[in-house]
Amino acid sequence: MLKSLHYYLFTGFILLFLYPAAAQQTPLKNISGSFQTDVQLLFPDSLIGAEAVDEKVLSNSYLQLSYQQGNFSAGLRYEAYLNPLLGFDRRYEGQGIANRFASYNTDRLELTVGNFYEQFGFGNVFRAYQEWSLGIDNSVDGVRMRFKPVDGLAIKGILGRQRKFWETSESLLRGGDLEVNLNELLPSWEEKTTQITLGSSFLNKFQADDDINLILPENVSAFAGRASIVHQGFNLDAEYAYKINDPFQLNKFVYNPGQSIYLNMGYVQKGLGILVSARRMDNMDFRSERSVSLQELTLSFLPAISRLHTYRMTTLYTYATQFNGEVGGQATLIYTIPRKTKLGGKYGTRIQLNYSRFHGLDTTFTEAPFLYESSFFGDPSLIYFEDANIEITKKWTRELKTIVSYIYMRYNADVVQLGTRSTNIGVVTTHLAIGEAQYKFNRKLTLRSELQWLRTKQDMGSWAMALAELSVSPNWVISVFDEYNYGNPEPDKRVHYYTANIAYAFGPNRMTVGYGRQRSGLLCIGGICREVPASNGFSFSLMSTF
Amino acid sequence: MKNFSRLSNLILLAFFFASCDIIEPPFVETINQIPADEQCLEDAKATDPFGPSSPAITRKVLFEEMTGHKCGNCPAASETAVSLTEGKYAGQMILVGVHAGPLSLPDGSGKYETDYRTSAGNELYSELNAFDAVPFGAIDRASFGLGASTWDTKISQRLQVPPKVGLRIFNCYDADSAAVTTVIDVKFLEAGTNQEYLAVYLVEDEVIDYQKDYRLADSDIPDYHHHNVLREAINGTWGVPLTTETVNKDDRFTVSYSFKLSDDYDPAHCRVVAFVHQFDTYEIHNAEIAEIQ
Numbered sequence: 033m034l035k036s037l038h039y040y041l042f043t044g045f046i047l048l049f050l051y052p053a054a055a056q057q058t059p060l061k062n063i064s065g066s067f068q069t070d071v072q073l074l075f076p077d078s079l080i081g082a083e084a085v086d087e088k089v090l091s092n093s094y095l096q097l098s099y100q101q102g103n104f105s106a107g108l109r110y111e112a113y114l115n116p117l118l119g120f121d122r123r124y125e126g127q128g129i130a131n132r133f134a135s136y137n138t139d140r141l142e143l144t145v146g147n148f149y150e151q152f153g154f155g156n157v158f159r160a161y162q163e164w165s166l167g168i169d170n171s172v173d174g175v176r177m178r179f180k181p182v183d184g185l186a187i188k189g190i191l192g193r194q195r196k197f198w199e200t201s202e203s204l205l206r207g208g209d210l211e212v213n214l215n216e217l218l219p220s221w222e223e224k225t226t227q228i229t230l231g232s233s234f235l236n237k238f239q240a241d242d243d244i245n246l247i248l249p250e251n252v253s254a255f256a257g258r259a260s261i262v263h264q265g266f267n268l269d270a271e272y273a274y275k276i277n278d279p280f281q282l283n284k285f286v287y288n289p290g291q292s293i294y295l296n297m298g299y300v301q302k303g304l305g306i307l308v309s310a311r312r313m314d315n316m317d318f319r320s321e322r323s324v325s326l327q328e329l330t331l332s333f334l335p336a337i338s339r340l341h342t343y344r345m346t347t348l349y350t351y352a353t354q355f356n357g358e359v360g361g362q363a364t365l366i367y368t369i370p371r372k373t374k375l376g377g378k379y380g381t382r383i384q385l386n387y388s389r390f391h392g393l394d395t396t397f398t399e400a401p402f403l404y405e406s407s408f409f410g411d412p413s414l415i416y417f418e419d420a421n422i423e424i425t426k427k428w429t430r431e432l433k434t435i436v437s438y439i440y441m442r443y444n445a446d447v448v449q450l451g452t453r454s455t456n457i458g459v460v461t462t463h464l465a466i467g468e469a470q471y472k473f474n475r476k477l478t479l480r481s482e483l484q485w486l487r488t489k490q491d492m493g494s495w496a497m498a499l500a501e502l503s504v505s506p507n508w509v510i511s512v513f514d515e516y517n518y519g520n521p522e523p524d525k526r527v528h529y530y531t532a533n534i535a536y537a538f539g540p541n542r543m544t545v546g547y548g549r550q551r552s553g554l555l556c557i558g559g560i561c562r563e564v565p566a567s568n569g570f571s572f573s574l575m576s577t578f
Numbered sequence: 579m580k581n582f583s584r585l586s587n588l589i590l591l592a593f594f595f596a597s598c599d600i601i602e603p604p605f606v607e608t609i610n611q612i613p614a615d616e617q618c619l620e621d622a623k624a625t626d627p628f629g630p631s632s633p634a635i636t637r638k639v640l641f642e643e644m645t646g647h648k649c650g651n652c653p654a655a656s657e658t659a660v661s662l663t664e665g666k667y668a669g670q671m672i673l674v675g676v677h678a679g680p681l682s683l684p685d686g687s688g689k690y691e692t693d694y695r696t697s698a699g700n701e702l703y704s705e706l707n708a709f710d711a712v713p714f715g716a717i718d719r720a721s722f723g724l725g726a727s728t729w730d731t732k733i734s735q736r737l738q739v740p741p742k743v744g745l746r747i748f749n750c751y752d753a754d755s756a757a758v759t760t761v762i763d764v765k766f767l768e769a770g771t772n773q774e775y776l777a778v779y780l781v782e783d784e785v786i787d788y789q790k791d792y793r794l795a796d797s798d799i800p801d802y803h804h805h806n807v808l809r810e811a812i813n814g815t816w817g818v819p820l821t822t823e824t825v826n827k828d829d830r831f832t833v834s835y836s837f838k839l840s841d842d843y844d845p846a847h848c849r850v851v852a853f854v855h856q857f858d859t860y861e862i863h864n865a866e867i868a869e870i871q
Contacts, residue, residue, distance in 0.1 A: 121680070122680060123680065123683075236598075243697045245606060245607065245697060245698065245810075245811050245813075245814045245815065246605055246606060246607065246697070246814065247601055247604075247605055247606075247607055248601070249598070249599035249600065249601050250599050251598060251599045252598070252599070253598045276598045276599075276600055277600060277601055279605070281700055281701055281704045282704060284701070284704075284705060285701060285815070287601060287603075287605055322697075323695075323697070323700045325704065325710065326710075397857075397858075399603055401816045401857060402603070402605045403603070
């Protein structure tokens with residue numbers, strides 16, 4: 033029934049696009065879209081623990097179409113998981129229209145029906161978003177209103193159910209957000225150099241209590257208040273979120289309320305930037321349903337606030353937010369030594385210092401296993417993650433630029449990877465040294481290379497990595513790299529993870545073909561992570577926009 | 579405009595407070611709770627479970643086999659578990675089949691339509707199965723094994739740990755009303771902590787339904803025998819504390835539950851499983867199993 037509905041919807045939508053164009057013999061100028069397909073051809077590889085895949089070939093694809101006519105817009109996304117790529121939830125298997133919407137938008141009012149993405153404030157109580165490479169699409173299927181009665185005042189309201197693979201979740205969502213920009217709202221504040229924005233948001237979910245053992249709340253609400261202040265080079269963002277008792281699978285059915293305090297301060301002036309972030313979170317993971325796993329049906333958006341490293345070796349021990357409780361923060365200092373000085377050289381030298389640390393809450397059950405108490409500052413001895421790093425970027429000549437980094441990390445693998453406080457791997461201490469050089473031979477030809485060395489005596493032992501990437505503008509990028517786990521305590525696991533990729537770009541299209549071994553681990557984008565199993569095989573990717 | 583802003587904030591706050599279900603303790607509701615069978619309680623009291631003429635306390639390992647009806651690798655592992663329970667470790671091992679995880683989801687194929695998942699099973703899977711994969715075995719929640727190859731060794735090692743408690747289950751079943759009264763006696767053989775919990779589960783053996791098995795050309799078995807399927811956690815997934823005080827050697831506790839058996843279960847194949855565990859470590863001290871009739 034649903035499939036046939038989708039079929040008629042799809043056909044209707046295509047006709048909607050084509051009819052005016054055919055009738056007027058004009059190009060489809062109101063239509064835009066994008067297409068992407070990712071394909072894997074996989075082989076078993078017992079050396080790295082890559083298991084045989086029955087289908088051999090896996091693929092994720094989508095086509096996004098959007099139509100705009102005056103104040104009206106509509107769109108749909110066709111998705112095909114044939115079958116889902118390795119590491120993606122198997123419940124995505126299948127194909128069909130996963131997203132469709134229609135919207136009417138004026139200066140003051142926007143009304144949307146169908147699937148939509150939305151965020152309230154900093155997202156501590158609600159963010160519906162899509163991240164293709166993480167397999168996250170928690171769009172809401174329902175009704176949304178955005179209303180600006182006057183300048184400086186914005187109101188949002190939503191009603192709906194969250195996407196759950198090819199269905200919608202059992203729970204019903206109702207919520208609203210109010211944001212006031214004082215400088216726009218109050219005439220006397222218009223000229224002030226200090227910009228202040230205040231906001232509050234609210235989200236409620238209803239899910240029936242079908243548990244025979246526990247008395248569960250059917251209506252669970254979360255509330256957040258926030259403020260943003262900008263004064264010349266200084267900015268401050270703060271959000272406090274509170275959620276009433278919400279026992280569910282991932283918080284082990286505790287009845288404690290959830291709380292989160294988030295602070296972010298920055299100061300920027302020429303050549304200098306300072307950024308300090310801190311967060312205390314206790315049981316603030318908010319999901320649409322009680323029986324969920326991994327990144328399924330998230331409502332609250334709580335990415336890790338530690339530095340997001342991009343080098344490959346750093347992804348071995350990437351921190352992921354511990355939703356049930358963490359206390360910590362990070363501080364970053366960026367200083368550019370001015371050009372034409374002894375240390376700065378001809379082009380200046382950029383130095384970035386960063387430190388972050390997160391530890392667990394100190395919890396004592398008062399009514400185990402349902403209620404606990406926790407101290408505000410947590411238990412510093414229960415380390416989850418610590419990262420101290422320095423990065424120096426220097427441009428030597430018009431052709432040559434280098435980046436060198438040193439990173440010291442302590443990573444509680446039991447908590448972050450296995451989600452348990454019992455000791456399996458323990459706290460892994462690593463030292464990373466990274467060097468990157470980029471040389472422009474001419475306007476078209478650039479060679480970039482990386483050498484990375486990770487030293488540790490724990491877990492899988494030490495690693496080394498080398499990468500070379502040749503860019504031939506504007507079409508070609510060819511890269512090869514090898515990660516070598518030379519220090520693995522088990523000699524037969526001292527394996528090379530080699531990969532080669534060729535990317536070809538033409539116009540708004542990009543095609544990539546690759547072959548390689550991928551180690552298992554966490555793939556993180558913007559502080560949100562998913563587990564990736566080990567694999568060996570070819571990959572193909574095509575992205576296109578129109 | 580200020581009034582409008584205030585009004586909007588008030589509406590948000592009103593929504594927040596009006597639409598909250600704040601639950602106060604106790605949070606656990608005993609399943610289908612009914613008045614206790616007083617005669618059963620008297621009968622249980624009549625014999626001293628840990629007296630000189632009572633059977634000696636036996637060490638029994640609780641083996642929770644996490645599985646799923648669409649897990650094609652599970653039947654081979656399940657055969658190992660059943661063979662160990664009925665053979666090598668007969669009388670020393672208690673098998674509980676926990677259906678949970680993605681491969682336990684029912685579907686509309688006409689085959690895998692029964693939902694064997696329970697909220698307790700989901701919770702156990704989430705908490706104990708760090709691999710998020712089946713077949714997975716939890717041995718007294720003290721050691722764990724993905725796949726069946728290590729189960730025998732781990733159970734053997736676990737059986738070397740002396741029992742910390744003795745348990746007796748005394749069940750009464752009234753066929754007319756489908757009422758079950760279960761009386762559980764616990765005796766500590768050594769001093770414990772203040773985190774000693776008693777958990778009581780209901781399992782059903784010989785449940786016949788579809789199961790996937792990759793060893794077969796036609797991998798869908800319509801009449802597979804599922805063993806000791808976890809049906810209910812009678813006093814919650816983690817059970818209830820025996821006391822809030824530190825437990826001393828020789829301390830004894832008696833706890834009883836009375837509930838109505840669901841019409842969906844066959845009383846001839848239903849059993850009560852009881853075990854004592856230390857809540858903060860999950861480690862199980864000893865376990866017992868008894869038919870309900």
